[in-house]
Amino acid sequence: MFIPKHYKQKNILKMETLQKTVNGFKSQDIMDTVGAIQSNPEIAKFKFRARNKWISGGHNRSTIQDFYGACREDETRKEPFVFDNSEPPILLGNNEGANPVEFILHGLAGCMTTTMMLHAAANGISVDHVESSLEGDLDVQGFLGLDETIRNGYQKIKVNFKIEGDLTEEEKQKLISFAYMSPVFDIVTNKVPVSLSLNA
CATH class of the missing domain: 3.30.300.20 (K homology (KH) domain)
Known part of the structure; x- marks a missing residue:
């Protein structure tokens, strides 16, 4: 079967564009994500969570790990992110964070x-x-x-x-x-x- 040269070049160019990485993002990944959301808007709904415990004075600690997105609970984070919140001494804290x-x-x-x-x-x-x-x-x-x-x-x-x-x-x-x-x-x-x- 004969495939015109311009058709081949157009497809090659399209493939190269999809495989291209711009600013650390893959063009194909962006298109796949947008396409999935367009076909099922429920995928776009997320619930993010944080938990916090008071330690002493102005010092408390937040942990962030699980969230809901793309129609399921995410399990990719094996350990929580930990953030200490505090105040500088002038605001009655000790700079724990x-x-x-x-x-x-x-x-x-x-x-x-x-x-x-x-x-x-x-x-x-x-x-x-x-x-x-x-x-x-x-x-x-x-x-x-x-x-x-x-x-x-x-x-x-x-x-x-x-x-x-x-x-x-x-x-x-x-x-x-x-x-x-x-x-x-x-x-x-x-x-x-x-x-x-x-x-x-």
């Missing part, structure tokens, strides 16, 4: 970066280097109950990205637009219903 509002900055930075790189890979945009710095303004009079007009959390968060690669200014701006799609960006910029309960 970063404080929780600093973890928010860590979560926001990590999520925006991952989101940016994933969407960049899906769009065929290769990036050499990305780093960010974050700063959050917080007035502790709020959570200490000293001034009801001051909110308990951050008043504002500033994020600065440094992006390097063979990129046009337009492509860099597109990468920034991808960061706005971050789940943690959504969490910190919109109200999320949080329910508290007490085990008897």
Whole structure:
């Protein structure tokens, strides 16, 4: 059977594109994941969990291991991730770990970066280097109950990205637009219903 040369070249090019790795993501993996979700939206529903125990003073410890996703409980993590939360001495702690509002900055930075790189890979945009710095303004009079007009959390968060690669200014701006799609960006910029309960 005769196969036209241009048809062969087109298929070879398609195969090479699917096998290509961009920003650490395989194009085939991205397409397979998107395709699976499009065929069964239930796959896209996740439940993430964290457990926490108080140790002493401002020191407490969180463990993260199991989660539900892709229609099943995940069993890939054999050991939990452990995060110590504390406060600096000026906030009555002993620096056993970063404080929780600093973890928010860590979560926001990590999520925006991952989101940016994933969407960049899906769009065929290769990036050499990305780093960010974050700063959050917080007035502790709020959570200490000293001034009801001051909110308990951050008043504002500033994020600065440094992006390097063979990129046009337009492509860099597109990468920034991808960061706005971050789940943690959504969490910190919109109200999320949080329910508290007490085990008897």
